[in-house]
Amino acid sequence: MALENLPEPVITRFAPSPTGRMHAGNIFSYLSAWLLTKRVGGTVLLRIEDLDSSRSRAAYADHIKQDFELLGLLWDGEVMYQSKRWEAYEAAFRALKERGLTYPCFCTRADIHAASAPHAGEQLVYPGTCALLSPEEQSTRLRELQHDGRQPSIRLKVGYETICFEDLLQGEQHFSCADDCGDFVIRRSDGGFAYQLAVVVDDAAQGVNLVVRGTDLLSSTPLQIYLQQLLDLEQVHYAHVPLICAADGRRIAKRDHDASLEELLVQYKTPEGVLGHIAFIAGLINKDQALTTQELLESAQLSAVKGVKKITWH
Ligand code: GLU
Numbered sequence: 001m002a003l004e005n006l007p008e009p010v011i012t013r014f015a016p017s018p019t020g021r022m023h024a025g026n027i028f029s030y031l032s033a034w035l036l037t038k039r040v041g042g043t044v045l046l047r048i049e050d051l052d053s054s055r056s057r058a059a060y061a062d063h064i065k066q067d068f069e070l071l072g073l074l075w076d077g078e079v080m081y082q083s084k085r086w087e088a089y090e091a092a093f094r095a096l097k098e099r100g101l102t103y104p105c106f107c108t109r110a111d112i113h114a115a116s117a118p119h120a121g122e123q124l125v126y127p128g129t130c131a132l133l134s135p136e137e138q139s140t141r142l143r144e145l146q147h148d149g150r151q152p153s154i155r156l157k158v159g160y161e162t163i164c165f166e167d168l169l170q171g172e173q174h175f176s177c178a179d180d181c182g183d184f185v186i187r188r189s190d191g192g193f194a195y196q197l198a199v200v201v202d203d204a205a206q207g208v209n210l211v212v213r214g215t216d217l218l219s220s221t222p223l224q225i226y227l228q229q230l231l232d233l234e235q236v237h238y239a240h241v242p243l244i245c246a247a248d249g250r251r252i253a254k255r256d257h258d259a260s261l262e263e264l265l266v267q268y269k270t271p272e273g274v275l276g277h278i279a280f281i282a283g284l285i286n287k288d289q290a291l292t293t294q295e296l297l298e299s300a301q302l303s304a305v306k307g308v309k310k311i312t313w314h
Pocket of ligand 1: 015016017049199212213
């Protein structure tokens with residue numbers, strides 16, 4: 001199987017956040033990225049997304065690299081670390097700021113909730129409160145905040161454009177920046193750069209032209225495409241793979257011990273047993289059997305997850 005419309009030559013990346021060990025869900029998305037790319041002779045890069053220093057741990061980054069090797073999900077070339085990329089994010093941030101596309105935001109999450117009244121499960125849309133502040137009001141609010149030793153977050157203005165893209169697995173997507181998200185944070189109130197900005201700058205710096213990741217990030221993709229357009233960066237192709245969920249519908253997360261790689265190795269005996277089981281429950285292969293990544297390259301049908309958003313773990 002080869003999915004249509006792949007860029008050529010494909011360059012993708014594994015982009016783990018070192019905040020815990022791997023689990024069935026992220027193993028499935030890394031396996032999908034590797035299969036899609038290696039089947040067409042492409043390149044898989046590794047980027048450790050240790051942007052948030054309060055949650056990232058160097059020990060997890062080391063574990064994650066060992067886990068990739070153990071599973072046979074081998075990457076090509078040097079590893080990139082987001083913690084070393086401050087200057088690149090700063091330059092992109094400055095370019096947006098100098099074009100008058102940003103403003104400081106003093107709202108708390110509770111303020112935004114109160115102003116936009118989202119229904120349960122709906123994405124929070126920023127109502128633009130701080131975009132309306134006069135320069136005098138901005139200075140007063142800034143002084144008050146700094147007096148308390150705090151900083152505002154910085155938001156990027158969005159217009160009324162609709163972002164459309166063809167996801168290789170989930171099909172056509174349409175997203176209204178104003179109605180589905182609103183102006184979004186590109187610099188956090190602790191001074192750190194937001195995921196959306198960093199990921200776009202890094203994908204471009206690494207020459208990534210295919211991003212394969214879980215459907216939990218599908219709603220981030222239009223924001224990233226919007227940033228790519230503003231920063232005049234190459235267009236990236238996207239393939240969002242289904243999330244692996246527990247029987248109650250909840251997405252499997254790093255805290256779910258029974259789906260952690262450690263536990264899976266106990267249950268399925270070998271790295272190949274783990275890969276084969278994950279590929280089987282996702283419907284990529286017909287039999288629950290131990291297979292290496294090379295063997296999966298021959299037999300796995302990634303088109304089986306076209307249009308699928310969730311898979312139940314069992
Ligand atoms: N670092 C993110 C994660 O581990 C992935 C971000 C991405 O693929 O864009 O969930």
